Amino acid sequence: MLIGFPQLMLAAESTFFRATITEVKEEGENEFGAYQLIEVKINNGSQAGQEGTIEAGDIFRKSSSRDLHVGDKIVVRFDEMGKLVFVEKYRFDRIIIMILIFALLSILLAKKRGVYALIGLGVTILIITSFLLPAVAAGKSLALYGGISLFVITTVSVVFAHGLRATTFIAVSGIILTMFVAAGLSWLFTIFTFVYGVGDESVLHVQLAGMDNIDFRGLFLLTILLGALGVLDDVTTAQASVVAELKRANPRLTANELFARASIVGQEHIISMVNTLFLAYVGVSFPLMLLFFVDDIPVWAFLNAEMIAEEIVRTLIGSMALLLSVPLTTFIAAVWFAKRTPRVPHSHSHFSPH
Numbered sequence: 348m349l350i351g352f353p354q355l356m357l358a359a360e361s362t363f364f365r366a367t368i369t370e371v372k373e374e375g376e377n378e379f380g381a382y383q384l385i386e387v388k389i390n391n392g393s394q395a396g397q398e399g400t401i402e403a404g405d406i407f408r409k410s411s412s413r414d415l416h417v418g419d420k421i422v423v424r425f426d427e428m429g430k431l432v433f434v435e436k437y438r439f440d441r442i443i444i445m446i447l448i449f450a451l452l453s454i455l456l457a458k459k460r461g462v463y464a465l466i467g468l469g470v471t472i473l474i475i476t477s478f479l480l481p482a483v484a485a486g487k488s489l490a491l492y493g494g495i496s497l498f499v500i501t502t503v504s505v506v507f508a509h510g511l512r513a514t515t516f517i518a519v520s521g522i523i524l525t526m527f528v529a530a531g532l533s534w535l536f537t538i539f540t541f542v543y544g545v546g547d548e549s550v551l552h553v554q555l556a557g558m559d560n561i562d563f564r565g566l567f568l569l570t571i572l573l574g575a576l577g578v579l580d581d582v583t584t585a586q587a588s589v590v591a592e593l594k595r596a597n598p599r600l601t602a603n604e605l606f607a608r609a610s611i612v613g614q615e616h617i618i619s620m621v622n623t624l625f626l627a628y629v630g631v632s633f634p635l636m637l638l639f640f641v642d643d644i645p646v647w648a649f650l651n652a653e654m655i656a657e658e659i660v661r662t663l664i665g666s667m668a669l670l671l672s673v674p675l676t677t678f679i680a681a682v683w684f685a686k687r688t689p690r691v692p693h694s695h696s697h698f699s700p701h
Contacts, residue, residue, distance in 0.1 A: 362424050362425060363423075363424045363434065364389045364391055364392050364394055364423050364424065365390045365391050365420060365421075365437055366387040366388060366390055366421055366422070366423045367388050367390055367421075368415055368416065368417055368418065369386045369387060369417065370385065370417060371383055371415065371416065371417060372384040372386060372400065377404075380404055382402055382403065383403050383404070383415050384400060384402055385400070385401050385415055385433075386398065386399075386400050387399060390420075399431040401431055401432060402433070403421075415436075419436065420437035420440075421435065421436055422434040422435050422436070422437050450465055453465055460510075463507045463510070464507065464508040467506075467507030470503045474496050474499055474500055474503075475496065478492070478496060479493065479496040483566065484561075486560035486561060489562055489566060489568075493565075497526060497572060497573070500576065501522050501523060502519055504580065505580055506519070508584075509584055513587075513591070514584065514680070517587040517676065517683055518580070518583035518584040518586075518676060519583075520679050521583040521672055521675050521676030522576070522579045522583050525668050525676075526572060526575070526579070526668070528675075529575055529664060529665075529667065529668035530568065532668075533571050533660075534568060537567065537568060540660055542564070542567065542656055542657055543563060543564050543567075543653070544563035544564040544565075544568075544657070545653065567657065570661070571661050571664050571665065575664065575665040575668040578624065578665065578668075578669055579669065582616055582617075582672050582673060583676040585616060586612070586616075586673055587680045589609045589613070589680075590609045590681055590684055591680065593605055593608055594684040594685075602682050602685035605681040606677055606681040609677045609681065610674065610677055613674070613677055614673070617669060617670055620669055621666045624662055625662055625666075628658050628661060631658075632655070632658050635654060635655070636649075
């Protein structure tokens with residue numbers, strides 16, 4: 348099964364199609380819930396122009412299937428028997444609009460640096476979809492390909508976002524050092540807590556797709572590091588800049604003094620970001636938490652469940668990485684700037700050094 352983004356687009360083209368509803372023939376309810384009988388016309392691919400009748404329904408929400416109207420665009424596919432079936436509403440064009448709005452806001456608010464940040468984001472997406480995902484799907488070394496991907500994403504995205512300056516390379520050094528420590532902690536605590544990386548429902552779909560050669564515990568570790576990487580970018584660049592500004596404000600500060608003063612700022616950053624990480628993971632897992640709550644499962648049993656334990660381990664490892672990145676990056680920056688006086692940029696060029 349090909350997972351890389353370009354390959355995925357080509358593979359999906361043969362089985363999934365966009366279609367337009369030309370007629371709503373019937374509406375009603377059966378033993379499975381509400382349904383609509385709709386006539387559709389396929390718009391793209393090898394089946395363009397073909398028409399068919401589909402029964403669209405939703406067993407979870409009785410009213411949801413009745414929001415299909417003539418002219419609506421939907422996604423359809425052919426099942427194993429060659430029957431045309433309804434998949435869901437077509438929303439990809441609206442997602443593209445949201446992406447464009449996000450890009451426009453980034454450019455308007457951050458100007459040239461917003462453009463560079465978007466380029467870095469594009470490189471990150473390219474690495475994940477065209478290098479990392481195909482390698483993982485093929486059963487190749489998670490440590491090797493994951494490590495290469497994390498290193499390239501770190502260096503390229505941070506450099507594009509923040510420019511070729513001393514604080515950037517200090518931030519990259521802090522991230523890489525922190526990621527090594529986080530990798531060790533992830534391996535240690537997944538074993539310690541008996542987490543195997545199979546608690547997520549999506550893992551079942553991966554197994555059903557025939558990818559049994561994947562080390563799911565290793566895959567879980569990789570997802571932890573990928574999640575932590577995005578937060579570390581913010582923290583490390585901020586700490587490196589704090590040290591640089593302290594040195595510029597008072598060139599007589601020693602390495603110890605720079606470290607002590609910048610750490611105060613870092614502590615405030617940590618307090619807010621740890622809570623942010625927790626809320627981010629709660630936001631993703633909240634429907635699952637609701638399910639456990641409704642079923643009246645004891646708290647200890649709820650926290651003991653692997654699907655919840657994985658999120659707890661993920662949150663704690665990400666938070667530990669965040670905590671460690673502050674002193675590590677601050678130490679590197681303090682040592683670097685202690686014997687140097689950062690130069691004031693002569694212009695606002697993106698690649699001006701500190």
